[in-house]
Amino acid sequence: xxxxxxxxxGQAEQPGQLSVVSTATDGICVLTxxxxxxxxTGQALRxxxxxxxxxPRPRIVVDLxxxxxxxxxxxxxxxxxxxxxxxxxxxxxxxxPGEAVMxxxxxxxxxxxxxxxxxxxxxxxx
Numbered sequence: 001x002x003x004x005x006x007x008x009x010g011q012a013e014q015p016g017q018l019s020v021v022s023t024a025t026d027g028i029c030v031l032t033x034x035x036x037x038x039x040x041t042g043q044a045l046r047x048x049x050x051x052x053x054x055x056p057r058p059r060i061v062v063d064l065x066x067x068x069x070x071x072x073x074x075x076x077x078x079x080x081x082x083x084x085x086x087x088x089x090x091x092x093x094x095x096x097p098g099e100a101v102m103x104x105x106x107x108x109x110x111x112x113x114x115x116x117x118x119x120x121x122x123x124x125x126x
């Protein structure tokens with residue numbers, strides 16, 4: 001798999017922080033998140049997603065394997081990204097959500113709207 005540039009918006013070393021690392025693999029933007037997605041940290045995720053929209057038919061995979069908490073802020077950000085990307089012929093997939101994050105996605109039905117895969121590898125295939 002071809003690797004691209006990396007951009008790190010910060011380290012999630014303390015509770016309540018969110019780290020976003022952006023890489024590219026085979027033309028797919030991969031956002032690797034670590035920490036919590038909530039009202040205080042959502043802007044970092046929004047900015048990373050906005051920066052990923054530049055390609056004509058953008059494809060984005062969000063690796064959630066290191067996200068420990070997500071509230072409605074994350075849900076709203078992902079739904080908005082899904083709408084924007086679908087309108088431009090692109091897509092977004094959520095990869096490897098932990099049990100607590102997956103439960104949140106399932107409770108509000110996001111897993112029926114946005115493609116959620118068990119692993120990053122699965123999200124990158126197809």
